[in-house]
Amino acid sequence: MTSDRAVVITIGNEILSGKTVNTNASYISKKLGETGIKTVRSISVGDERLDIQWAVKEACSSADIIICTGGLGPTWDDISKRTVSEYFGRSIKLDREQLRIVEEKFRALGYEKMPENNITQAEIPEGAVVFPNSRGTAPGLLIIDGSTHFFMLPGVPSEMKGLMPEQIIPYLQKTLQKQEIFLFRTIRTTGINESLLAELLHPVLGNLDDPEVAFLPNPYGVDVGLTTKGKNNEEILQKVRRIEEDILKIVSKYIYGYDDDTMESIVGFLLKKLDLSLSTAESCTGGLIGDRITAVPGSSEYFDRGVITYSNQSKIDLLDVDPSTLEEKGAVSEEIARQMAEGIRKKSGCDISIATTGIAGPSGGSPEKPVGLVYIALADKFGTVVHKLHFRGERTRIKQQTTQAALNLIRLRLNDKNLYSD
Amino acid sequence: MTSDRAVVITIGNEILSGKTVNTNASYISKKLGETGIKTVRSISVGDERLDIQWAVKEACSSADIIICTGGLGPTWDDISKRTVSEYFGRSIKLDREQLRIVEEKFRALGYEKMPENNITQAEIPEGAVVFPNSRGTAPGLLIIDGSTHFFMLPGVPSEMKGLMPEQIIPYLQKTLQKQEIFLFRTIRTTGINESLLAELLHPVLGNLDDPEVAFLPNPYGVDVGLTTKGKNNEEILQKVRRIEEDILKIVSKYIYGYDDDTMESIVGFLLKKLDLSLSTAESCTGGLIGDRITAVPGSSEYFDRGVITYSNQSKIDLLDVDPSTLEEKGAVSEEIARQMAEGIRKKSGCDISIATTGIAGPSGGSPEKPVGLVYIALADKFGTVVHKLHFRGERTRIKQQTTQAALNLIRLRLNDKNLYSD
Numbered sequence: 001m002t003s004d005r006a007v008v009i010t011i012g013n014e015i016l017s018g019k020t021v022n023t024n025a026s027y028i029s030k031k032l033g034e035t036g037i038k039t040v041r042s043i044s045v046g047d048e049r050l051d052i053q054w055a056v057k058e059a060c061s062s063a064d065i066i067i068c069t070g071g072l073g074p075t076w077d078d079i080s081k082r083t084v085s086e087y088f089g090r091s092i093k094l095d096r097e098q099l100r101i102v103e104e105k106f107r108a109l110g111y112e113k114m115p116e117n118n119i120t121q122a123e124i125p126e127g128a129v130v131f132p133n134s135r136g137t138a139p140g141l142l143i144i145d146g147s148t149h150f151f152m153l154p155g156v157p158s159e160m161k162g163l164m165p166e167q168i169i170p171y172l173q174k175t176l177q178k179q180e181i182f183l184f185r186t187i188r189t190t191g192i193n194e195s196l197l198a199e200l201l202h203p204v205l206g207n208l209d210d211p212e213v214a215f216l217p218n219p220y221g222v223d224v225g226l227t228t229k230g231k232n233n234e235e236i237l238q239k240v241r242r243i244e245e246d247i248l249k250i251v252s253k254y255i256y257g258y259d260d261d262t263m264e265s266i267v268g269f270l271l272k273k274l275d276l277s278l279s280t281a282e283s284c285t286g287g288l289i290g291d292r293i294t295a296v297p298g299s300s301e302y303f304d305r306g307v308i309t310y311s312n313q314s315k316i317d318l319l320d321v322d323p324s325t326l327e328e329k330g331a332v333s334e335e336i337a338r339q340m341a342e343g344i345r346k347k348s349g350c351d352i353s354i355a356t357t358g359i360a361g362p363s364g365g366s367p368e369k370p371v372g373l374v375y376i377a378l379a380d381k382f383g384t385v386v387h388k389l390h391f392r393g394e395r396t397r398i399k400q401q402t403t404q405a406a407l408n409l410i411r412l413r414l415n416d417k418n419l420y421s422d
Numbered sequence: 423m424t425s426d427r428a429v430v431i432t433i434g435n436e437i438l439s440g441k442t443v444n445t446n447a448s449y450i451s452k453k454l455g456e457t458g459i460k461t462v463r464s465i466s467v468g469d470e471r472l473d474i475q476w477a478v479k480e481a482c483s484s485a486d487i488i489i490c491t492g493g494l495g496p497t498w499d500d501i502s503k504r505t506v507s508e509y510f511g512r513s514i515k516l517d518r519e520q521l522r523i524v525e526e527k528f529r530a531l532g533y534e535k536m537p538e539n540n541i542t543q544a545e546i547p548e549g550a551v552v553f554p555n556s557r558g559t560a561p562g563l564l565i566i567d568g569s570t571h572f573f574m575l576p577g578v579p580s581e582m583k584g585l586m587p588e589q590i591i592p593y594l595q596k597t598l599q600k601q602e603i604f605l606f607r608t609i610r611t612t613g614i615n616e617s618l619l620a621e622l623l624h625p626v627l628g629n630l631d632d633p634e635v636a637f638l639p640n641p642y643g644v645d646v647g648l649t650t651k652g653k654n655n656e657e658i659l660q661k662v663r664r665i666e667e668d669i670l671k672i673v674s675k676y677i678y679g680y681d682d683d684t685m686e687s688i689v690g691f692l693l694k695k696l697d698l699s700l701s702t703a704e705s706c707t708g709g710l711i712g713d714r715i716t717a718v719p720g721s722s723e724y725f726d727r728g729v730i731t732y733s734n735q736s737k738i739d740l741l742d743v744d745p746s747t748l749e750e751k752g753a754v755s756e757e758i759a760r761q762m763a764e765g766i767r768k769k770s771g772c773d774i775s776i777a778t779t780g781i782a783g784p785s786g787g788s789p790e791k792p793v794g795l796v797y798i799a800l801a802d803k804f805g806t807v808v809h810k811l812h813f814r815g816e817r818t819r820i821k822q823q824t825t826q827a828a829l830n831l832i833r834l835r836l837n838d839k840n841l842y843s844d
Contacts, residue, residue: 014636016461018452019647022444025466030440039438040473042466044447051462058480184439195537195559198497202539206498214435214469215497216442217578225436280709280730286721287704287712290730294708297784297817305736307729308702308712314727314770318740348736362719392531393557393580395719 004180006032007059008042011070011080012155016046024069024160031164035172036182036229037065047071052083056150064147065172070155072121072138081141084152085125088145098122098130102137131167135159140167149175180229183236185211187247188261189254190221190408197222197251204246211240219400220263221256256411263407264292264299270414271302271352278410279348280306281319281340283331284358284374288403304350309340319343330369332357334386337375341386345379352380352413354406360395372398376406382419385409426598427462428454429481433492433502434577435468446491446582453586457594458604458651459487469493474505478572486569487594492577494560496539503563506574507547510567520544520552524559553589557581562589571597604651605658607633609669610683611676612643612826619644619673626668633662641822642685643678678833685829686714692836693724693774700832701770702728703741703762705753706780706796710825726772731762741765752791754779756808759797763808767801774802774835776828782817794820798828804841807831 008028014020022044029039041062045051052071059066071080085092099122106114121138124130131140136159141152151168153160189197194217198205201224205213211228226243230236248255257266271278280289290306293299307318312331315321321339329335340355358374365371372391377384387409391401414420430450436442444466451461463484467473474493481488493502507514521544528536543560546552553562558581563574573590575582611619616639620627623646627635633650648665652658670677679688693700702711712728715721729740734753737743743761751757762777780796787793792812799808809831813823836842 013634014638015448016451016464017455017649018448018450018461019636019638021448022464026437026440026443028440029438033439039440040468041477042438042444044464046462054484055463062476184441186441193531195496195539199537199539202498212435214499215495216436225439225441227435227439282709282712285713286716286725287702287709287728287730290704290709291707291713291821294730294732294782295818295821299708300732300786303708304733305729305731305740306709307727307740308709308716309727310716310722311726317769318727318729347739360716396717397580399713399717 004037004176005040005063006037006065006067007063008032008039009055009059009066009068010042010044010155011047011052011055011068012044013046015044015070024155024157027157027161028067028069028164031169032065032067032172033182033184035169035176036180037172037176047079049079049083052080053087056084056087060148060150064149066148066150067153067168068151069153069160072141072152072154078120080152081120081123081125084143084150088125088143088150090126090128090143092123092125094119095122095124095130098124098139101132101139105137129171131163131171133159133163134166135162142171180231181233181236182227182229183211183240185226185228185240185244186216186259187224187226187244187255188221188257189224189251190256190263190404192222192251192254194222197224197254200250201247204243204250208243211243219397220404221254256408262292262296263404263411265296267407267410267414268293268296268299268302270411272298274414274420276302276351276414277304277348278302279304279344279350279353281344281353281355282306282308283310283315283340283356284360285356285399285402285406286310286360288399289354289356289406292403292407305348307344315340319347332359332369332373332375334375334388337377337386338379338384341377341379342384352378352410354378354410356402356406358398358402360398360402362395374398374402374405376402376409378409378413380413380419385413426459426602427485428459428487428489429485430454430461430464431477431481431488431490432464432466432577433469433474433477433490434466435499437466437492438468446577446579449579449583450489450491450586452606453591454487454489454594455604455649456606457591457598458602459594459598469499469501471501471505474502475509478506478509482570482572486571488570488572489575489590490573491575491582494543494563494574494576495578496537496543496559500542503542503545503547503574506565506572510547510565510572512548512550512565514545514547516541517544517546517552520546520561523554523561527559551593553585553593555581555585556588557584564593602651602653603655603658604649605633605662606681607648607662607666608638608681609646609648609666609677610643610679611646611673612678612685612830614644614673614676616644619646619676622672623669626665626672630665633665641819642826643676678830684714684718685826685833687718689829689832689836690715690718690721690724692833694720696836696842698724698773698836699726699770700724701726701766701772701775703766703775703777704728704730705732705737705762705778706782707778707821707824707828708732708782710821711776711778711828714825714829727770729766737762741769754781754791754795754797756797756810759799759808760801760806763799763801764806774800774832776800776832778824778828780820780824782820782824784817796820796824796827798824798831800831800835802835802841807835
């Protein structure tokens with residue numbers, strides 16, 4: 001086996017009906033990719049003999065490595081093992097050693113006797129390699145047929161996620177004589193839309209074959225994905241770094257992080273580095289800024305408190321917002337955003353404070369103040385800045401975009417070398 | 423078009439590499455299923471001409487309805503439209519009307535000029551039906567070729583999720599002469615694990631063929647999915663209702679809602695019905711309760727305010743928590759949870775208040791107070807109740823489970839007929 005192409009097959013009616021989101025396929029592809037194996041197709045079919053046969057045939061004609069999950073359970077609708085074995089002309093036999101293992105697992109779970117149905121999980125296709133499953137009763141199986149390596153794994157995500165890194169990947173690494181290693185780099189941007197970003201980066205990325213480039217929009221911005229491969233780490237790192245430098249020259253102000261960075265982890269990192277404390281006053285975002293900040297382990301080191309001031313009265317009580325300004329300008333206004341940020345900063349004694357007020361919709365909009373209108377204010381010892389923004393989309397999207405812009409405002413402020421220096 | 427079989431094609435390197443979980447495929451299959459159209463295959467390929475051609479060919483030979491997403495963006499890696507049109511022998515032409523629409527969308531976003539790249543989004547395959555996209559610039563497209571109906575939708579989930587229910591499903595319903603109707607019923611439970619739920623329901627569901635039953639664990643509990651079909655609404659409703667009654671008899675106390683209900687929408691409904699106001703005091707959940715409550719449109723009618731008291735000082739300042747109790751018992755304790763709930767209730771003047779304090783991890787645990795230990799308190803005019811809970815999993819999972827238990831505590835309290843009556 002020298003191929004570096006794979007097909008992933010996920011079997012199960014619950015996937016085809018849309019009841020279950022297919023996280024197995026993405027997990028497997030990711031693990032394969034890290035090993036330098038590219039998934040060229042991902043196919044899902046239901047627990048139907050003809051559909052499984054079709055998928056197996058298509059997979060085998062597209063790649064030498066096939067990873068198939070689902071249908072290894074103990075019930076009558078689990079027909080994957082039988083159908084795949086049939087395809088490869090292998091008989092299925094009860095394996096004594098495997099039976100002993102399955103029975104022992106049931107005893108360990110406190111059962112007196114293994115349920116009759118589970119005997120099928122001790123049946124092994126002729127000549128198959130068996131991979132022990134530490135988290136369940138169905139082992140992983142591998143049928144080798146010429147250059148084809150057909151792996152069967154249980155569909156229960158926790159069991160599959162045990163077998164892949166513990167058994168399958170090491171097996172593939174050992175068996176494959178890998179010539180190349182892969183690098184995936186993600187450059188995370190916010191505050192710029194996909195097409196403008198692509199237009200700005202076209203001179204650099206437009207005619208690029210290697211690395212491969214992808215633009216990946218998400219609720220918090222647009223990620224630029226770079227994929228490359230090479231003979232050694234040095235070579236591929238150099239290749240990616242050259243492109244990264246070119247990208248940075250053009251759009252650095254939109255880039256907030258790389259790979260697994262999140263905006264909240266970056267903001268946390270900066271606050272910690274500068275030894276600053278943070279407090280929040282949220283209206284339209286309803287607590288989502290606080291939720292995102294506290295998603296970062298160790299955030300209690302810099303996040304002191306937040307208030308969610310949904311009613312007008314709560315803005316007066318908790319932030320000393322001026323009732324007459326509320327009356328005159330309305331809760332969604334530059335003035336109120338400013339008073340909210342300054343209010344929470346004063347009350348909390350924190351170094352830096354952020355506030356949001358806006359109209360998340362779907363109702364509550366007017367011609368002067370439409371749904372999606374948002375004010376974000378930041379207060380620190382250098383003063384207060386207020387940004388007026390207009391977002392589109394549903395309530396949840398508007399909340400998400402507002403929190404991203406608010407956290408980004410903190411990031412940009414802390415990165416301003418005229419104000420904060422290391 | 424009379425077929426009730428569909429193939430879903432999702433195109434994108436980010437899906438094949440596993441970077442993006444394929445939520446589009448499950449969403450589309452779910453929507454099709456609700457219309458009585460069964461997805462027989464789901465295929466993902468990368469942004470490669472040959473792979474897309476293969477997927478289109480396979481799909482067209484398996485079903486009359488094909489829904490394809492991805493690769494309609496404005497950048498050079500978006501080749502789906504071109505490749506699919508080529509397959510069907512259709513030329514692509516700039517559509518003046520479509521260009522006007524795309525340009526207008528950019529003007530509405532405040533751009534002086536549409537980025538050059540976006541011109542491609544106004545190009546339409548010969549003879550294609552165009553479905554306006556209210557949330558983005560790439561319209562949905564339909565190529566009809568004999569009995570084949572090939573739909574192309576943008577891959578951005580929010581845009582696809584606009585087009586499917588607003589445009590594609592109504593079109594299919596009108597075009598299809600449907601013989602059978604499907605019913606999907608989801609019964610949402612929380613506070614009980616999957617295997618115990620399955621065990622309790624085995625007498626009712628164990629040997630059931632129709633409806634089909636599925637247990638679907640998610641961060642907020644376990645959903646029981648029932649699927650059935652029939653000739654008319656009456657018939658299938660009766661079938662499902664009978665089963666539902668049996669399920670209710672056994673596990674009613676764990677059921678919080680049905681179908682698209684969320685815990686936060688149910689709590690909102692009850693608060694509105696009883697005309698009660700709510701405030702929150704969050705420590706370990708960091709604002710996620712507030713975020714969930716305010717995810718419900720119209721929540722400002724009952725949600726007054728919340729505080730995120732992450733530091734000890736903030737608990738003293740904002741909730742009048744007793745410093746000596748903090749010193750003696752620690753922030754994660756029954757006493758502090760009680761004082762937090764009572765404190766925010768008193769300060770806000772709300773009818774009902776909820777508070778959380780716990781150890782979300784990964785650090786901060788001890789043998790006496792391990793990671794996952796959580797106290798939830800509810801205060802109302804009838805008194806204060808405190809629940810001690812222990813959750814497992816990562817930081818985010820612990821936060822999610824805590825918010826679910828907190829909201830559920832409100833739900834159960836408001837449903838207590840000895841306290842609150844309609």
